Amino acid sequence: MNNTVDVIVQQKINEQLFQKLELAYFCVDHSMRVKDASDNLIDYGYEPIRPGSDIEDHIDFMIGLDSHTELDLPIVASPSGIPISVSLLPSENQLTVLIVNASTQADQRQLLQQKANENELLVFQQKKLMVQLEQASLELEKKNMQLEEASRLQTSFLSGVSHEFRTPLTSIIGYTNLVKQDLQKVSQELVPRIVGNDDSPNYLRAVQRSSKHLLSLVENLLDHGKLDSNEIVIRPKATNILEVFEDVELLLKPLSNTKQVELRANIDLPPKALAVLDDSRLRQCLINLVGNAVKFTDIGSVTLDASLTGEVLHVTVEDTGPGISQQDLEKIRLPFWQGSDTGKAGTGLGLTITERLVELMGGELLIKSELGKGTVVEFELPAPLVYLDEPANSLEGIPVKPLRILLAEDDTDIADLVCMMLIERGIEVDRVENGALAVEALKKGRYDLVLMDIHMPIMTGYDALAELNARGDTTPVVVMSASAVDADKAKAIELGCRGYLVKPVDVDDIIGMAGQVLS
Ligand code: ADP
Secondary structure (H helix, E strand, O other): OOHHHHHHHHHHHHHHHHHHHOOEEEEEOOOOEEEEEOHHHHHHOOOOOOOOOEHHHOOHHHOOOOOOOOEEEEEEEOOOOOEEEEEEEEOOOOEEEEEEEOHHHHHHHHHHHHHHHHHHHHHHHHHHHHHHHHHHHHHHHHHHHHHHHHHHHHHHHHHHHHHHHHHHHHHHHHHHHHHHHHHHHHHHHOOHHHHOOOOOOHHHHHHHHHHHHHHHHHHHHHHHHHHOOOOOOOOOEEEEHHHHHHHHHHHHHHHHHOOEEEEEEEEEOOOOOEEEEOHHHHHHHHHHHHHHHHHHOOEEEEEEEEEEEOOEEEEEEEEOOOOOOHHHHOOOOOOOOOOOOOOOOOOOOHHHHHHHHHHHOOOOOEEEEEOOOEEEEEEEEEOOEEOOOOOOOOOOOOOOOOOEEEEEOOOHHHHHHHHHHHHHOOOEEEEEOOHHHHHHHHHHOOOOEEEEOOOOOOOOHHHHHHHHHHHOOOOOEEEEEOOOOHHHHHHHHHOOOOEEEEOOOOHHHHHHHHHHHHO
């Protein structure tokens, strides 16, 4: 490239650059007098500048600056409001000042600033949300604790209520049994006429059935408290399943007789078959299901089918009642849910508990229903069969006879009842009404077994167990309590009790347990 071309190119580049950057300039001497100024300064809102004039009269950002210092001013605003960037370039004779349009830069800076502001705002909001979240979580924790407390109170209330119910029910069921046995003897020996073909008068059986029904309701209440905490325990034992079904039929027949409902029971079970099942839980499920079928059916029939195939028990409860809508079928298993227009009393717990119990026993509860057509509920349970020559509850093999039992029970009715039942079976019984007296009695005499209530005045059964442990007394103690709460049982076992019976108990339960403990 020759020089001429060079100069032209240089000029072109300068022009382009000047245009692109919108470059304006002025030069001043070292006394700040204008030497030269570009015309396009007016594009930035500056008035035309006369050479020789004082630059501070024209351009305000020059006020106070000196002509020897090289300087880049941060973006400033020109008189017409355009952001400009200014560079002061001193040389020997003059100071050249370059002005460049910095709108893009300013925009970017503003954008950056805006982003920074937004960021700060976000951080602030985030912090605020964190504080709110923390507060909410504290609130939630507090609410949770309140709920837990409420649920604990509910459970303890329910177990308390259930406990209170069990004690009188023990008396009712036990005494009715005794009276029934007495009357059976009298009727067989003396006056068969007064009781007709039946073994015992109907009214006594009605009292017994009602008490058992009441007991199953109490059991539902107690179990609801245990549902969440997985505290329900299944206790399988050799059970005559036919008896369980017959019991349920007898229990619910009177209710069906009060309406135009025929209760049919097709129980195809071997009479002496013993299966390993929790009889009281099975009974509870059946009472809930057959009870519902009878309760909700006003006209028609309720059919209870039971059969054994191999070692599986099949149960179906079918009714011709009002049926359940598809919508309601989805809610029916929720605790406390009840159909709105049934007009029947209830707690809304029966199905919830039955479903859980069936599951715990290894089955599944199936409910089929159609509005206006009736309901079918069915389940199957594993029922391993056992073959025993002798009844399960037997004292056979116990070496020391006659058996001497010390009964510690503060409820006089129950103490009378248990004494009567045991004495009738040839067992010697001494009774005391609190734990302290039990400990005293054991110091003085020898007993094969102690039957000990837990909640007693002066000294509880727990304290008595602890005292006996401390004294090294090895007389086996069987606790007989109205509390079915597992924690109570665990505590008693920890204190060394050898067996735990939940009231109401009958004489066979006591003898069976004594047999287990003493053999
Ligand atoms: P409860 O019977 O105490 O109300 P359940 O849990 O046993 O509580 O039943 C819940 C609801 O399911 C009942 O209120 C009723 O609406 C409905 N239900 C249960 N069994 C039947 C049935 N056999 N026929 C019609 N409705 C039923």
